[in-house]
Every structure is written in structure tokens, then in C-alpha cells.
Amino acid sequence: MINKPEFSIPEPTLRRLPRYYNYLKELLKSGREIVSCTHIGKDLDLDPPQIRKDLAYTGIRGVPKVGYQIEVLLNSIEEFFGWNNMDEAFLVGVGNMGRALIDYQGFRRYGFKIVAAFDNSPDIIGKTFGGVEVLPLSKLTNLCSRMNIKIGVITTPDHAAQEAADMMIAGGIIGIWNFAPAEIRTPEGVIVQNENLATGLAVLSKKLQILKQSGKFRQEVDQ
Template structure:
């Protein structure tokens, strides 16, 4: 039986998956060690081993994990082998960028429905999919048995869009609008906050500016 995986562990799985994948592409070696994984991701190797305990995968002491098995097990846990069909509402710039992004299919995501309210957008083709009026979503979801909805609308319409999605049968929402959506407990929402990622850069810049200042001070003292 699969154990309930804590969220922070789950958040690290895609990173382990990427390290294992590029390890398999780069090296002609069978085993990948927890130390190698930890160094690639600048984390504690004991944390890596704790995370691995959630996978049904046995490591060999002082050798490591079978890299191919590790990658496949992670892909299995992350659902990359399942194909997930989704729809997207809001075909502005961000919606178009996401609808046209080619990398998603490797991760099991295929966007098969596009919806917008703007007359200008309706009828446009993005890749192979034509933008439909939002009013068509209600019948589209059960017809294609879709469970995943992507929201790339402006903040002001995101809540009404998610309400419509849930009424139509959507169970998981990937939300790019910068607000916290109100949803029933059984609905899963993944918020995408781009500004949050920027934090790492602004933290780096703070350190960078400080180092520069320190150097100037040291120079002045000398």
C-alpha cells in the first residue's frame, strides 16, 4: 500500500526525477547515490534518504539506488505515466503561452479545450485546438470526461470561472490568477505564484549587493 506522502516530500519528487533523468542521460552508471542527489539539489543527504523511504524502492548501502528504477518509480508516483486531459479558460497572453507549451505532454498533460469570453478570441486556433465560448464549457466537461481545469483569466473573473468549472465536474484546478480561490474541500487547487519564484532572485541580489558593499568597505579600510 502506498503511504500518504507529505507535501514537502512530494514537492521534491519532480526535482529527484529531473536529477535521475539527467544522470541516466549523462553517465553510463547503474546506481545513483543519495549523496549525489543531495549535492545536485543542495540539501541534506539524510533528508534524501528519508524522502526515498516513501517510495517502494530499495537502496543498496554504500552504492545507492538503481537510477532507472528510481526515475520510473518517481514518474509513477507523480502520475507522469497517466495522460491527463485538461481544459483552459482565459486565452490572453499567459493562456496562449501555456496552451502552446510543448513540454507538458512529457508530464502527462494534454490541453484539449480552450475557452474565453472575448469575441476576438473565440474561433482562434492555438496549436490544434480552437477557442470556444465559455458558455460551451458546461457540456464539454462531461462529454470529454475532463477533471482538470486551468485558469489564466484576469483576477476579477477567476472565482466565477472556478465556480463554473466545479459545477461542470472539474476536480483539480491549476490557478494562475493571483488570488486564493474559494472551493469545496474535495477540490484540489494548485496555485501558481510566479512572484514567489522571484524571491530567490531578490534574495540573491540582496546578498550580492551586500558583498559588493563589503568589498568597498574593505578597500576603503586598506
């Protein structure tokens, strides 16, 4: 990739950490207090040394022969991602996907909250979803800078994505979470995280195709 910004933490690690977090949260609920990488590795199908390295990025230190204290580990990951201080975000495009994201309260856990939604359709403007009012798109840029919002979510159709991004950036947004399957052009210093669902689907279906061809797939139920 050209123009790749320099981040010291490998992205695969970044992607695995939330997975550890969810898993550890469950483990804590189940009454456990201490866990080893061997244990985590068995449940998550990962190699223990890799887990150790990943966790080390959050700054935590384990105890040889014992392992890690789950509670401390959870705090360490929260601290690492900054989930303690809430990030407020704007969302553009109140279709099904947009509504799903607005309604999904689960992001609060990750210090993320959608505080306003924008759309062009008069049918939806003024309505409220999950406590969030839908405002006309024309108000986006202005409100963005006034409220000092730094993160934007795009859930518009393809053709509207670039415009939404432009308005966001004009309002000072520097991080865009893009669910539209479209290429967004942004100036340097703006981070775009593409979340194209079709990608995951394509990977799954290709793997299935290969599995089927190899003839190794489960023909029937266990036994």
C-alpha cells in the same frame, strides 16, 4: 491553515521529487546507470538522508554500498505520480500565459495535456494554438462533464477567475491549477493549486534586498 486535508506525504517531499526526476533524467542521458544519495546531494545541494527519505516515499529500495539504479528510480517516481496515465485538462483564459501553457509540450512528460481552451473574446474564439481550438466560455461546463474532465487551468485576469472556477466546478472539475492572482472560493473536495508568480518574485527580491544590506553580495565577476 484551517480545513487542511490530511495527506500522508509531506508537501516539501512532493515538491522535491520532480526535481530529482529532472536531474536523474539528465544523469541517465549522460551515461550513468547507478547513483547514490551522496552524489545527488552534492549536485542538488541537499542532505543525503533527506533524499533517501523522499525517495523511500515512492516505494523504492536502494542497495547498501551501491546506491540506486537510475532507471528504476525514474520509473518509481513516474509510477508514484501516475505520470503513465494521461490527465486531460481544460484551460480558461487564452492570454499570454494561457498560450504559453498550451504551447508548452513539456507537460506531456508529467501525464498532463490541455485538450481544450476557453475564452470570452470573439477575437480569439475559433483560433487554434498549439493544436488546441479556443471555444466560447459558455460551452465549458457542458463539455466538461461530457468529456469527464477533472482538471482545470485558470489563466484569466483577476476578476474573471472566480467565474471560471465556478463553471469548472459545475462541470465536475475537482482540481484547479490557478495562475490568476486572486482568491478562489471552492466547495470542499475541490483542490486548488495556486501558482502566483508574484510570490516567487517577491521572495527573490526580498532575499536580494537582505543580501545587499548585508553587503555580502558579489561586487564583481569572479576574481
